[in-house]
Amino acid sequence: MVELAVEQVRSGEFWADCMDQIARERDKSSFMLLFDYFSPRVNAYLLGQGAEPSMAEDLTQEALLALWNKAHLYNREKAAVSTWLFRVARNLWIDRLRKQRGVAYESDENLAETVDDEVRLNADGDRLRAVLDTLPQNQAQVVYKSYYEGKSHSEIAEETGMPLGSVKSSLRLAIKAFRQYFGEDGV
Amino acid sequence: MSQIEHHPTQETLLSYAAGSLPASLALVVGCHLQYCQQCRSGVSAGEALGAGLMVALSPQALSSRARESVLARLDEQGADEFIQEPKSVLVSRPQGSVPRLLQGLLQQDNLDALPWKRTIAPGLKQIVLNCGEGDVRLLRISAGKKMPVHSHGGSELTMILRGGYSDNVGKFNMGDVADLESSVEHQPMADSDEDCICLAGMDAPLVFKGWLARLIQPIVGM
Numbered sequence: 001m002v003e004l005a006v007e008q009v010r011s012g013e014f015w016a017d018c019m020d021q022i023a024r025e026r027d028k029s030s031f032m033l034l035f036d037y038f039s040p041r042v043n044a045y046l047l048g049q050g051a052e053p054s055m056a057e058d059l060t061q062e063a064l065l066a067l068w069n070k071a072h073l074y075n076r077e078k079a080a081v082s083t084w085l086f087r088v089a090r091n092l093w094i095d096r097l098r099k100q101r102g103v104a105y106e107s108d109e110n111l112a113e114t115v116d117d118e119v120r121l122n123a124d125g126d127r128l129r130a131v132l133d134t135l136p137q138n139q140a141q142v143v144y145k146s147y148y149e150g151k152s153h154s155e156i157a158e159e160t161g162m163p164l165g166s167v168k169s170s171l172r173l174a175i176k177a178f179r180q181y182f183g184e185d186g187v
Numbered sequence: 188m189s190q191i192e193h194h195p196t197q198e199t200l201l202s203y204a205a206g207s208l209p210a211s212l213a214l215v216v217g218c219h220l221q222y223c224q225q226c227r228s229g230v231s232a233g234e235a236l237g238a239g240l241m242v243a244l245s246p247q248a249l250s251s252r253a254r255e256s257v258l259a260r261l262d263e264q265g266a267d268e269f270i271q272e273p274k275s276v277l278v279s280r281p282q283g284s285v286p287r288l289l290q291g292l293l294q295q296d297n298l299d300a301l302p303w304k305r306t307i308a309p310g311l312k313q314i315v316l317n318c319g320e321g322d323v324r325l326l327r328i329s330a331g332k333k334m335p336v337h338s339h340g341g342s343e344l345t346m347i348l349r350g351g352y353s354d355n356v357g358k359f360n361m362g363d364v365a366d367l368e369s370s371v372e373h374q375p376m377a378d379s380d381e382d383c384i385c386l387a388g389m390d391a392p393l394v395f396k397g398w399l400a401r402l403i404q405p406i407v408g409m
Contacts, residue, residue, distance in 0.1 A: 028261055035257060040246030047247055049206075057249050061257050068261055079231065086238035090206040100319030101206065103292050104213030128239035147240050150207045153198070154341050154390045164341065164369055171198035178236060 010037065015081035022071040034081070035064050042089045048148045049093050059096060063089045098150070131181045139174040142167055191223050193363035195344060200226055204233025211321025211388035215344040215364065218286035218386060222362045285348065289386060292316060298349060298384055303327055308335055310377075322389040328352065328377040338372040341390035350383035352376055 015037075021030040039060050046056035066088045067074075067081070074084060094101045132140050141160065145151040153171075157164040195203075195216050202208045203216045220227050285296045293316070295301065303312040310332030314325040328334060330350070344366050351360040352375040359365060359375075367373065377383035 026261075028258070031261065032258070035254070038242075039253075040248045041242050041244055043249055044244035044247040045241045048244070056247075057253050060249060061253055061260075064257060065260060080235065080238060082238035082242055083231070083235045086234055086241050089241070090234075090237070094206055098206070098210075098320075100210035101208075101213055103210055103288060103318050104203075104208070104217040106217070106288070126243065128236070129243040132240075132243075143240075146202050146205045146207050147237050148244075150205065152207055152209050152212070152342075152390070153202065168196065168198045168368070171201060172196070175197050175201060 012080045012082070016074075016076040019067065019071050019074045019076070019081055022068060023074065031068050034067060038082070038085055039064050042085065045086075045089060045148070046093055049097060049150050051093060051097060055096065059089070059092045063092055093150075127181075128178075131178060135174055135177055138162065138166070139170045139177070142170045143174045146171065191219075191225075191360075191362045193357065193359055193365060194223065194226055194229075195219060195364050195366045197229065199342075199344065199366050200229040201233040201236070204230045205237055209321035209388075209390060210318045211323040212342055212344050212390065213388075214288060214292070214318055214323055215346050215386055215388040217288045219346050219362065219364045221286050221288070286346075286386075289348075292318060298325070301325065318388075324387055326385045326387055328375065328383045328385075330377055330381050330383075331379040333374055333376040336372055336374045339367060339369045339389070341369060343367065343369075343387060343389045345385050345387045348384045348386055350381045351378045352383045352385075353378075 010033075015034060018027075018030040018034050021027040022034075042063050043056050043060040046059050047053065051059060063085060067085060074081070079087075091105055091107075094105060132143060135143070138160075142156055145156045145159070151159070153164060153167045156162070156167045160167075162170070199208070199212070199216060203213055208216065216226075216230075220230060285293065285298060290296050293301070301314055303314060306313055310329035311334060312327040312329075316323045316325065325348075326345075334352075344364055345359075346364045347359050347361050349361060351358065351363075353359070354373040354375045356365065356367065356371065356373055375383075
């Protein structure tokens, strides 16, 4: 098989169609498209959260298999495939790495039902990354530490020397900036 | 039943979505979400942002063995797995009951049956819960009583489970969450008609010491 040097850019609609194919026909080729695109990214996310490489690989497989096993619960009106997968991956690392936090999240079984409104982020990863790059350094840093390192506001304050209030206001400003770029529904 | 008027801040919802709040604070957010559609939407927007950021990461490929093993596992699942309908889990408002996630922690849905302990503050009882990360407790302020004046060293989230209280920030009713800046000093006073029961989550123990010291200080000084 020839490896493509440049990955084809797929739309959210494309991935939602793949999920429909899986739900309706148990279509393995649709699943493998999802797997090949998302698994290296879920893996990168879990490594960033501090998972050992072998555990990150295990959890990534589990997260992707959840797409296969729960495809019938997926509702494209309620969330992008990437958002659904993010929740599953986050909940897996909470279950495995930060067990205590499990008390604070509903189980994945309820995921499909927990949001009433459609919330869409009209942004692909590259555009988001570009916006992140335009933010003032302290705002980018608090977003980065919150999402990629799983740090709480107090932990960020401790690590950066920023006062707790500044950590919170920086996050608030970053949210505002993302909203401006991607619309009210975006963030 | 009144509307929910006080919510966790946007940055709190974002951190919940990111999975980066300590369990004590995340529990309070999770309980509030059960009753608040607006904040559920806020969290799902935070999750959409998280998804975008996850997709933007430099890909770290799995081993080729992992790919084969996943492919091999696709046929393993029993057909019955696919018949299950998702449970509908959302209820509109608390009816004096305990939020689902808190019930899970308490193994109990009756707040009056809990072993309330007196504190040194008159009219204030509490139960310290163990959630393994940060400090979380149930507070019961007797009807019409005032809490001592205090501020919060770190982050604190408080959700009203029963009754209500007023302070300089506003009036808080069942389902409301107080997500105060650490600099805010306040002195909640419970409504006069019934005890006010709150779920309060605080940051790591180190921060809590400061909070406790501040709480005790005015009492000791009395």
